[in-house]
Amino acid sequence: MSSWSISITDSFLNSSLTLPNKIRDKLPDVIEKLKNNPKPTNGHSVKIKGIDLWRIYVTHRYRLFYKYDNQWVKLLKIVERDKDTYKSENLMSIAEEESLCVIKIDEDESLPTQSSFLTSEQLEHWEIPKEYHERLLSIDQEDDLLELPIEPKWIEIIIDCLPSREKSIEEELDLIDKKAEYVLEESDDIRKYLQGEIKNFYLKLSEEQEKILNQKNDYPLLIKGGPGTGKSILAYYQTKKLLKDGYKKILFTTINPSLIEYYIKPLKALIGDDLQAKGVTLKTVDELASEIYRRSYGERYKLATEEICLFCLKSVIHEITIIPSIKNQIINLGLNYLLDEILIVIESRGIESCDEYLQISRFGLGYKPEKQIMEQIWEIYVQWKKILRKSGYITTEHIRQKALEIINKKNTSVFNAIVIDEAQDLSPVAIEILMKLAISKNKFYLTADTEQSLKKLPFAWDFLQDENEYKGEIRTLNRSFRNTEQIGKAYPSIISSVETASFSNLRGEKPKIILTDDLLNQAKLIKVFFKQSSKKFKLPIYTGVILSPERQYGEFLARQLSFYGLASEYQDKLNHNSSNSCIRVLSLESVKGLEFPFVVVVGLTEGLLPNYINNSHRDEQKELLKQQRQLFYIACSRAMRSLLVFGSKNQPSSFLEPLRENDYWQIEVL
Structure with missing residues (x-):
């Protein structure tokens, strides 16, 4: 041998x-x-x-x-x-x-x-x-x-x-x-x-990943690590190992359908083409929750969009009887804050009473209103949910709650093991659904990076263990393989709390920040950047992406570049099945878990990124700024070989200020 x-x-x-x-x-x-x-x-x-x-x-x-x-x-x-x-x-x-x-x-x-x-x-x-x-x-x-x-x-x-x-x-x-x-x-x-008999090969693990995979895991396990450390790859291998160990029904899940689609190819390379026949189910928690809910309640209710939720919330606030001084304070909090309070604090945790709401830990959240305000918010929530329901609407979190009730009532545990990628963006109710679907909590695996959470969800290992009364273990991946050394040193400086990982040995240019308010020149510079990066790394130019904080900005930029001879298209979310024969312009929120050779991030203008929400409370404003800074961090960490950031010359984003103070970025003012 x-x-x-x-x-x-x-x-x-x-x-x-x-x-x-x-x-x-x-x-x-x-x-x-x-x-x-x-x-x-x-x-x-x-x-x-x-x-x-x-x-x-x-x-x-x-x-x-x-x-x-x-x-x-x-x-x-x-x-x-x-x-x-x-x-x-x-x-x-x-x-x-x-x-x-x-x-x-x-x-x-x-x-x-x-x-x-x-x-x-x-x-x-x-x-x-x-x-x-x-x-x-x-x-x-x-x-x-x-x-x-x-x-x-x-x-x-x-x-x-x-x-x-x-x-x-x-x-x-x-x-x-x-x-x-x-x-x-x-x-x-x-x-x-x-000869075409084999289509794909699976990725080789690093020594660090091999060590974690080969450890005996008779307990729930959380894999932590920054961008590009291979958390998802380890999740694929964990799935293969579970199959090898004889587990017949395995759920591999994550936060959205786009990532599920992205995972199909590497999982097939590792496990085989027919995942279902092998015993692997690939679905989001919301697909599972919806299936459970629909079997009991049918198709009577339609999923409420954010616009519908805000419209109903505004109507309730105007109609409900509240002491004027309290009502003014609630109005000053702003509709967006109130909707977050309802969806992220109340519904995502499955809170069922005002007393429970008043006592709940606000882990990971910012401003906490006074008791009188919270009591009125609860009344608003009750009326808001009633209006939605009687108008034929339901929220994602309410579907999750109902699905959890059904699971608890029928004791519907169907999976021998569950593997969750990007767990930091799942709500406590979503995590609990998955736990209840697992026959054994000992075969429960999660990957997460709290610095990449786009929501104010209370994800923390201690919180999850306390809430669900079980103990698990944590393993950490420290080496990043995604970026060049220069990009790997630069993007952590966006968030001061991020621990610097060890980097790959691939070298490139320092990422550049260009400050300009000339939109025509910006488009020309983006075209030059993609051409130069493509030539330097001998990679197709259309493997690059542009990330925009605003749809209108993204659509405008895609049209500009196409007019200048560089085919570009704005996409609400990445289409993995498209021919990829153009530069994709995507929203910042849509690229979680993905990576691209060349990345341009635009819109670093005060008022755009960060985008200040009028009338929000000072403490809540701090939390919103933190979220948007994380969004900028995530966007930059997607870049594998080249990274370019555009900000305003006259109104530069406050997020760029600390980046001027280190030697990891090139700064150019035009």
């Missing part, structure tokens, strides 16, 4: 496509040699002088570059040897060695020569969809390729299949080495992949 495990990169998989078919068939044997022994003593490998890099013959013409450490061999890329392959200083010794050998070209290795940038034969051999051929054949340089409005994965395949024209192979491999790793379980799996 071999003692080495194999990990692979996207570049290795893509470069495998360049091989003639008969050479592809030789790859499993080459990989098997490395599994048995990746060191030079195997008689096939050569170390690159001065750096931790190795290469092994595939054939006379092709070389496989790799690294090895801690019983893992990482396959980076297959390179066709030509006069430029060993042009860097560290590779000269190999060049001298191989110059003594005649490169024998087998008939199996021959591919058509080309005079143009791309040929039809290449595109067919690399299995690029025919619908893109005409556009691809019309370009004559790599920069044009990166900007083509076609699905990015095909561009990335072509980039990896083409010989590097601007970087040495050493520089290119250094970039590849910092990309994600996937696990190749069997040597023959590469043949199956190239």
